[in-house]
Amino acid sequence: MEGTESWGLRHAHDPTVVRGDDGTYYMFSTDAAAVQEHIPSGVHIRTSEDLVTWRFLGTAVDGVPRPAREWSGAKGLWAPEVVRWPGGQWHMYYSASTFGSNTSAIGLAVAPRPAGPWEDRGVILATSSGESTQNAIDAAVTFDRDGEPWLTYGSFFSGIYTLRLDPASGRPAKEGDAGALIARRHPSVEGAIEGAFILYRREEDRYVLFTSYDSLFSTYNIRVAVAEHIEGPYRDLNGTLMTDLEAQPTSVGTKILGSYGFDGDTAWSAPGHNSVLVDGEGEQSDYYMVHHVRFAEDPQQHMAQLRRLFFTEAGWPVVSPQPFAGHEAEALDAPESLAGMWRVVKLEPSSAAVAHAIPMEVTAPAEVVAGKEYDGAPVPVRLDVAGTELDAVVFASWDWSRERSVLSFSGFSADGIAWFGTKGD
Incomplete structure (x- = not known):
């Protein structure tokens, strides 16, 4: 498409990365620039051979699928989650909403490979303003210690939830199940929590919850907590519950990435809405945090970044201060x-x-x-x-x-x- 050839990682919002069977990496992201002329609406796809150089491929679906659009009134799709499903198919969980509303929907599309073609399977979870406390956006999928799939979702409003999915259909295992509350924030900060992702770490046999706090326009930062069970309770490094409304709001959750800068280099602001790419198998795996970030000197400009993710001796995740440049x-x-x-x-x-x-x-x-x-x-x-x-x-x-x-x-x-x-x- 015209205007996309020079993008690279510019304009990618809410990114997630997977590796196809052919070794190609695929990044899926919010269609953040769809309002521009010649830029299509729908989940944007980029490809890379090395996780450094990225090329815009196109969109996974043509605009907002009708069921999600009719429910939410969405003009574009947000925060796609793409995951290899048991049996060989790929599942995409996309979000449809309008800013500030929790009349929202999470839809499902399936494909034989990350490049598509993607077939819409309709809405699997919906919330409604005035009726729901949750907000059905920002989906993320985790396979638990028994290999069972779970959907984690939520943004602002009453917090982050997780629910069991049916392994065959990819839909909620129990129709109408809104899931268990696992993280929330105090009303004094307008419930500013979203973009959750849960990583199961077999090495410690526990779950690592990543969430983004505060405003995606300026003050985004990424926090972590851990739990023995996927439904929680999740506690940060100081032992504070992620559902604690009595603690000072900025003290809950262990902050692992925020706005920062090195002399002589670009200063980055508002990193957030991360996913985790696990590249490889077992102890040989490489971990990457995938997130978007803004230029501190020009916050209207944003891009995706990947940075190496490691685990301390105590099993807590830490990220590189430097964006990934390639192993060589x-x-x-x-x-x-x-x-x-x-x-x-x-x-x-x-x-x-x-x-x-x-x-x-x-x-x-x-x-x-x-x-x-x-x-x-x-x-x-x-x-x-x-x-x-x-x-x-x-x-x-x-x-x-x-x-x-x-x-x-x-x-x-x-x-x-x-x-x-x-x-x-």
């Missing part, structure tokens, strides 16, 4: 010492401002040999960052401001605050 680009030329000056960002949970990197000294506690050299493979480690001890992971990344491969880290202090940084002053 990120590989270190030679092992590097851990100790030295790093540019470090502290992601304060209570702050919505852009957190700028500050030069800080990083040393190794007694249990790690000071000056140990790392080859760039992800390594869980205890770090001392200017006197603060972190449960962290060290790994190789690409420093976009210095244009070189470097060491980075990401981790948590004992009070549940996330820190990340890149080596070099």
